[in-house]
Amino acid sequence: MQVFTIIALVFAACSVHAKVFFREEFLDGDEWRSRWVDSKHKSDYGEFKLAAGNFYGDAEKDKGLQSSQDARFYATSARFEPFSNEGKSLVIQFTVKHEQKIDCGGGYVKVFPSDMDQTDMHGDSTYYIMFGPDICGYSTKKVHVIFNYKGKNHLIKKEIKCKDDELSHLYTLILNPDQTYEVKIDNEKVESGTLEEDWDFLPPKTIKDPEAKKPEDWDDRAKIDDPEDSKPEDWDKAENIPDPDAKKPDDWDEDMDGEWEPPMIPNPEYKGEWKPKQIDNPNYKGTWVHPEIDNPEYIPDANIYKFESIGVLGLDLWQVKSGTIFDNFLITDDVKEAEDIGNETWGATKEPEKKMKQEQDDVKRKEEEERTKAQETEEADEEDDDDEDEGGEEEEDEEEDTKDEEELSESDEAAKLQDKDEL
Numbered sequence: 001m002q003v004f005t006i007i008a009l010v011f012a013a014c015s016v017h018a019k020v021f022f023r024e025e026f027l028d029g030d031e032w033r034s035r036w037v038d039s040k041h042k043s044d045y046g047e048f049k050l051a052a053g054n055f056y057g058d059a060e061k062d063k064g065l066q067s068s069q070d071a072r073f074y075a076t077s078a079r080f081e082p083f084s085n086e087g088k089s090l091v092i093q094f095t096v097k098h099e100q101k102i103d104c105g106g107g108y109v110k111v112f113p114s115d116m117d118q119t120d121m122h123g124d125s126t127y128y129i130m131f132g133p134d135i136c137g138y139s140t141k142k143v144h145v146i147f148n149y150k151g152k153n154h155l156i157k158k159e160i161k162c163k164d165d166e167l168s169h170l171y172t173l174i175l176n177p178d179q180t181y182e183v184k185i186d187n188e189k190v191e192s193g194t195l196e197e198d199w200d201f202l203p204p205k206t207i208k209d210p211e212a213k214k215p216e217d218w219d220d221r222a223k224i225d226d227p228e229d230s231k232p233e234d235w236d237k238a239e240n241i242p243d244p245d246a247k248k249p250d251d252w253d254e255d256m257d258g259e260w261e262p263p264m265i266p267n268p269e270y271k272g273e274w275k276p277k278q279i280d281n282p283n284y285k286g287t288w289v290h291p292e293i294d295n296p297e298y299i300p301d302a303n304i305y306k307f308e309s310i311g312v313l314g315l316d317l318w319q320v321k322s323g324t325i326f327d328n329f330l331i332t333d334d335v336k337e338a339e340d341i342g343n344e345t346w347g348a349t350k351e352p353e354k355k356m357k358q359e360q361d362d363v364k365r366k367e368e369e370e371r372t373k374a375q376e377t378e379e380a381d382e383e384d385d386d387d388e389d390e391g392g393e394e395e396e397d398e399e400e401d402t403k404d405e406e407e408l409s410e411s412d413e414a415a416k417l418q419d420k421d422e423l
């Protein structure tokens, strides 16, 4: 058989066997409740509702799970036929919309082993993969990519920035059997690389040779004092001298004022500390480089990417200001299929959604402008008789602002705790 024929056959076989393991777009009303299981691990988890939000591309298709209570943990999950990603690509994809201008909260999914107890899912439940955006204040705006390897969670070493606006965004993680990965946002690559390089799954390949030591006579000074140079004899001068131009004031009374002394001024001839000229060190050997040897503890592993029994996708996260909508969950082994579905769902939504938001923003801005105008007219009328009251109002406003900030920093703490829980 010709090589081309073989390649063609392999491609054909691959596309035939492309598989969608999980797809959830919430298109059948309340039926999602039969597919998603709320955790009972805590009694006060926040409630997810089915909603398209305040602006959308399509009132029905854009319905997704929306967090509906502020300052809550959320924990719900859906199960699918367990599978292993051995020898295949694994694609995890979903959309997130933080239409509430999120201050602090998770927008990520966790993918669990099939034996996870959904009714008891919580921050410490063992997961295979955690993927998606996380925002807290101004400092944390990143995409998590965490893999569990031999019982330990490993965070990606690269910083991937997430979207922080109020529109829907498509997040895609691709994990390949050749141990490469790719992260896409809105169907565009934002990061890629290899598991070995971008996570610390394995000990380093090489280590500093413990037997090697810098020789004692190793000279790593590039420059040295010029031995020929010496301090000029007239170098040392006082730093300050009596001002030669100062004169004793006419009315100076030695009995009353004591002996007159001229004030001190900086000496123009003062040259500071003498330092010898620097010359190239003839014995310079360069910086000593510690020789490396193969790390005896490094054992390559071609199966870091492999998960035995993937079976549950969950939302297990904390949010301060609720309103995030999760939609278009997809787990497949086909990169192209995922891109297609991303285009059909998020791709079809994004423009009309943006337009609707723009229109709402315009209306709000006009209302705001009119309110300000009305207020200004009112204030101008009252200006003379009501100055004190206005001052009082401003102070109250400031107090409220401070309170908001305090609440946010408290939530920061809570989120950090939650993060710690997960790591």
Ligand SMILES: *[C@@H]1O[C@H](CO)[C@@H](O)[C@H](O)[C@H]1NC(C)=O
Pocket: 187, 336, 339, 340, 343, 347
């Ligand atoms: C998805 O949409 C983008 C932008 O329109 C396009 O470049 C890309 O080819 C599409 N992907 C697929 C698989 O159709």
